[in-house]
Amino acid sequence: MGAALTYVFQFGAVWQELDKLLLGAWLTVRLSSIAMVLGLAVGILGALGKASHSRLLRGLVQGYIDAIRNTPFLVQLLLVYLGLPSVGLRLTPEQAALLAMVVNLGAYATEIVRAGIEAVPRGQIEAGRALGFKAHHIFRFLILVPALRAVFPALASQFILVMLASSVVSVISAEELTAVADTIVARNFRSFEFYFVITGIYLVLTLAFQGAFALIERWLFGRWSKHT
């Protein structure tokens, strides 16, 4: 009895379904991109909440951060998709997937943006006040933009982690790359070949997102930084 490799790889089967896989990759990009934008918005609001004078609000935000960061994304997803209908909120797999991704990313983004806001020198804000800036201008130009500039690399890594975690939403059969592969594999049993190629596609997506974030950073803040 040997553990020799007697399996014959058939990557031709993958080639035949390439159009479906590329469509799946596009769905992953779309789902992740929407989640990134909304997750960042939640993160900015969360960071505002953590900087608030209200102790209750600060406590609520901290509870949200701790609850999300200390439980698995898969459980959060199943709670949203299977659990929420029993309290009267029925979502399609896509809506549930997006909601879970936004809620998850929002917690991490809150921590990252908060760290950026804390790094803003207080003197900068006082200078803005002394120059008669309006409150919302102080927040936008003297707090938020410098904060985002400071933490952009950390945000970018978190965005990529969310894109990778999106493969998990295939368990509730929300249509994206992994779910498309699952459907094909259930028909032709070429599991290894398909998941191998899919893994490669995810790697390409990661590199593409890293490249895109470097460009966005250059465009927004006029500097290059190394993304890992």
Add this chain to the structure above:
Amino acid sequence: MIREFSSSEVWFLVQAVRWTVLLALLAFLGGGLVGLAVAILRISKARLPRAIAIVYIKVFQGTPLLMQLYLVYFGINLFGIETNAWVAAALGLTFYSSAFLGEIWRGCIQAIPRTQWDGARALALGYLPGLRLVILPQALRIAIPPTVGFMVQILKGTSLASIIGFTELTRAAQMVNNATFRPFIVYALVALLYFLLCWPLSLVSQRLERRLDPGRLTPAKLAAQ
């Protein structure tokens, strides 16, 4: 036949925690051993070992953990070996953890000032003895907070093993939910159990980090500014 969600279901879930913890420990052990090797290759002065470590880290950090588990699971099968969920889950999580731990520890090793390497050489220590006796003990100190923090990621990552049929906490939840059809209470309870496992580790990690960095701005110091 739908069963009631009762204390026996709660107990079943609580007992499933041990498989989650055991799998996480295996992954941490395997990931730690391979991760140390990855970190050492990554700081090597020779180009080839460094390139191998960089590609390894890129691949395992740039692809979903779920895909890594699938590939190990179906990959073992190709060799005519009966796929065992334990082996597949432990191996898949080892790859994943080693890439992240390797990169975390590389950072810690490189944070040690170069003069320490010079000091080791002045004591006639070779590369590996110098690394082992001078650099690693100092790197270990700063490595503990992020390592404890990453253990939380490993614990959460074990939940994906449920998808390849490994019976741990999340899979136990699916089984209970299929029998009782009370998804909200089942998954809320499971989330709470994960929280009770992970939160203390997160707190310890944060506290250790703060202790290592006394210059960090605390709200009290900010107010005094």
